[in-house]
Amino acid sequence: MFKKSCLSAGIAALCIYPLAANAASDADLQSIREQINQLKQSYEQRISQLEQRLQQAEATSKQAESVATQVQATAQQANTQQTPTSPPTSEGAFNPAMSLILTGTYGGLQRAPTLPATGFAMSANPGHSQGFNLGESELGIAATIDPDYRGVATLSLAPAGGVTVENAFVQTSSLGNGVNLKFGRYFSGLGYLNEQHAHAWDFVDQPLVYATLWNNQLGEDGVQLKWLAPTDTFIELGGELGRGRGFPGSDRTKNGAGSGVLFAHIGDDIGIEHSWRAGASLHQTRRVNVISTAVPDVLGTVGGVTNSFSGDSRTAGLDFVWKYSPNGNTANRYLKVQGEYFQRKESGMLTYDAGIPAAALGPITDTYANTQSGWYLQSVYQFMPNWRTGIRYDQLDPGTASLGAGIATKIVSNYGFTPSRATWMLDYSPSEFSRLRLQLARDNSRLGLPDNQLFLQYIMSLGAHGAHQY
Amino acid sequence: MNKFIILALLFASGTAHAALSVFACEPEWASLTQLLAGDKVSLYTATGALQDPHRVEARPSLIAKARRANLLVCTGAELETGWLPVILRESANAAIQPGGTGNFEAAKYVQMLEVPTHLDRGDGDVHAMGNPHIQTDARNFIPVADALSKRLIQIDPANTLYYQQRLTSFNLLWRTAINRWEKQAAPLKGMPVVVQHRGFPYMNNWLGLKQVAELEPKPGMEPSAAHLGQVLTEMQPYPVKMVLRAAYQDGRPSEWIAQRAHLNAVALPYTVGGTSQAVDLFTLFDDTIAKLLAGSK
DSSP states (O other): OHHHHHHHHHHHHHHHHHHHHTTTOHHHHHHHHHHHHHHHHHTHHHHHHHHHHHHHHHHHHHHHTTOHHHHHHHHHHHHTTTOOOOOOOSGGGSSSEEEEEEEEEEEEOSSOTTSOOTTOTTSOOOOOOOEEEEOOEEEEEEEEEETTEEEEEEEEEOTTSOEEEEEEEEEESSOOTTEEEEEEEEEOOOSSSTTSOGGGOSSSSOOHHHHHHHTTSOEEEEEEEEEEOSSSSEEEEEEEEEOOOSTTSOOOOSSSOSEEEEEEEEEEEETTTEEEEEEEEEEEEEEEEEEEEEEOBTTOOTTOEEEEEEEEEEEEEEEEEEEEOGGGOTTTOEEEEEEEEEEEEEEEEEEEEOSOOOTTTSOEEEEEEEEEEEEEEEEEEEEETTEEEEEEEEEEEOOOOEEOTTTTTTBOOOOOOOOEEEEEEEEEEEETTEEEEEEEEEEEOSTTOOEEEEEEEEEEEEEOOOOOOO | OHHHHHHHHHHHHHHHTOOEEEEESSHHHHHHHHHHHGGGEEEEESSOTTSOTTSOOOOHHHHHHHHTOSEEEEOOTTTTTTTHHHHHHHHTOGGGSTTSTTEEEGGGGSOOOOOOSSOOGGGOSOOTTOOOOGGGSGGGHHHHHHHHHHHHHHHOGGGHHHHHHHHHHHHHHHHHHHHHHHHHTGGGTTOEEEESSSOOHHHHHHHOOEEEEESSSSTTSOOOHHHHHHHHHHTTTSOOOEEEEETTSOSHHHHHHHHHHTOEEEEEOOSTTSSSSOOSHHHHHHHHHHHHHHHTO
């Protein structure tokens, strides 16, 4: 562009220079005028083009006083004046779309994070990290494979080294009729929070019910089939068959499916300001020889005992989320309220092993059945652009176990304690791609060991920024 | 048996008159589709004029509506990149996937402005395809209408004649209106303005307004007090009369600067429904120019 401006300015200067030099003679002036006219005629097309470009350059250079980058943009526009169509835009514009999530936390805890919630020693305990620590860096790669398929891979880079495959699935895009098929490794569609990646969580950690019943979130290797009803109201039904890899499943090497999930979601808007979604889900798996260590027993064995469980695990859940924003404009202010409830029934054979080679205390196996549940309710409020605050209340019910006579005097059937936790967070997002968070929690999930927890967190997203789910 | 035949006939006639289901991402495209297709389409508009079109959530209701759409009419150029991909995937509607005949992107048919020569998130929320707010220049609707009409014919060839007639009359009315708007807006030519978001390059390009400063430090980032102070000094050399923002934007930064620099804070409808006067495409520009003229005094 700059070259062209110079060229046009140069031509203008050439035209003006002889004019000024020969101003004394009218006749000369006349002949020069004629020459210019001739010049103009022969180069009319060219000059008008240059003038047009000059005008554009002038207009642009004025804007450039405040925004220098606009000059380049407009220059590009001037150069491509003759090509009004631009290439199609899609996620494949970065083919494939690459993204990297960087996270890190500082955790200040008063109690050892390895202690499980009371009554949940046989459940998962993802815990927290203390002090400064790098969170999992998440590398995402997604692209349209061909008109029929789309592929997504999310690799989790652990701070201590090593790469784990968090997600690696293929999704159909052309089956039509509301049918969506997904296969590979994916987060199960049960509940509301389960499908959300850690960087999209509203708090540093998952609710207690997700931590204990799903080891934060349920990932499966398998097949998911979803069907969206052709109705004005959003109604979605889905089912999954999987390996049973994620907790509470127990990985195995045999034919057939190790777990099954069914879920249904319904949702809609109320006016332009309110939207909601509610869902119900069922999960079933068979657990085989699942070992739990350091489980407290009735005898008070120091360091706990080792239990092994084989049996059925059935979980039912309900979830809802409701969002409100004035005029439906979520960029300024919004309120989100969500809650979920899960109940798990387990029944099978439990082997109690105090680790002492004595006949009376040696491994004893008998029937075991228990119903455990948990729920949370949370609300996040964006009170001004970029700033959000949220509160969450968690509660668990360890249930009362029905025990066979052989282990009834060994295994604790009722802990008589309801684990709970209250959490507050504040986060600031300077842009769509960065977030800084402060979180305080009063953790009452362990009998007699209340904990005050402080977390600082950053979440940064590099590269392609995929669209977020509801 | 008779009943069955009657039912079958009713069903057949029902499908014969079934309108095309159109999912419009923004209100301006819903209005344009309405003008071009009349009662041959049933319209659903995904966003309101008071919503930031960059920041819409992939709500369940949008997925349900996209499921049954025959045609999607959107701006494109990455404006909807934060929510539309999820809607398209979850809708499992093969007809409206990118690249298909049921997926219409208006930005493909107009000359894009502010196409960045280099991409860096350090520059804020810049769009690789150029500035997507194409609906602020009335002239852009001519090529878009032409392409959209062709697309409607492609999807619903039975009504070819109808669509062609609607397009002809639209073009006639629209070109007349553009002449009128350009005459009305003549006093605005060369006038320096401050904008809240970089949302008006097409309008400025059309009407000759000269943008001298932006309240957002970078596109998509909220104005800070420090940056607003800087804007005050930046605009000093220019006889700025007004600060422009779109109806969906928070009015506080505009009001702040308007108060200090004695400007008129002008909230433009930006799209159909942005003000009570802007009820269709024609009144959208009537009101935009009326508001600009009022603000320039």
